[in-house]
Amino acid sequence: LETNINTFGNEFCLGASQLINIYTPYAFYFSDNIFTVQLSDTNGNFSNPVAIGALASSTGGSTVITFPENLPVSSKYRVRVVSSRPRSIGQDNGIDLILSKEYSELADIDTMNYYCAGEGINILFRANKCFNPNNKFNLELSDTNGNFTSSKIIGVGEKTSGSISF
Helix, strand or coil, X not given: CEECHHHHCCEEECCCEEEEEEECCCCCCCCCCEEEEEECCCCCCCCCCEEEEEEECCCCEEEEEECXXXXXXXXXXXXXXXXXXXXXXXXCCCXXXXXXXXXXXXXXXXXXXXXXXXXXXXXXXXXXXCCCCCCCEEEEECCCCCCCCCCEEEEEECCCEEEEEX
16 A cells, blocks of 8 residues: 655645655455555654545545644654555555645844845745745835834735845
């Protein structure tokens, strides 16, 4: 029993869903068999696996898996498939999976430099793929006291990495 999850890379977002295929080299599963896709703990152990998808089939096929949002972030998750009739436990996917939450960061800004109003500069930023593809990133300027309660948007980025010019 195996899946094609590795063909989608090894980084996934908590709360995200992915269509995967379940393969079996054997044709001896009963018609009421259920293949369950299980996720390991944060260390890759399956002592208490979490079911993240299922497929009622005797031959395999496609199913959607969903990574629960409430899991801890880790770079050591693994996935495996188990069958119900007959009971069979597949090998894990063979590589560590990274499950992460949304993050973004400014890649480079010189905070020791002074900038003049109207002066154009580029601010580099990075974000992981957990954001919606249509997400927009706002670059905000604080007030003179460093507070953002009434900040001003001075630039907008529309990709998961790049630069914001203002």
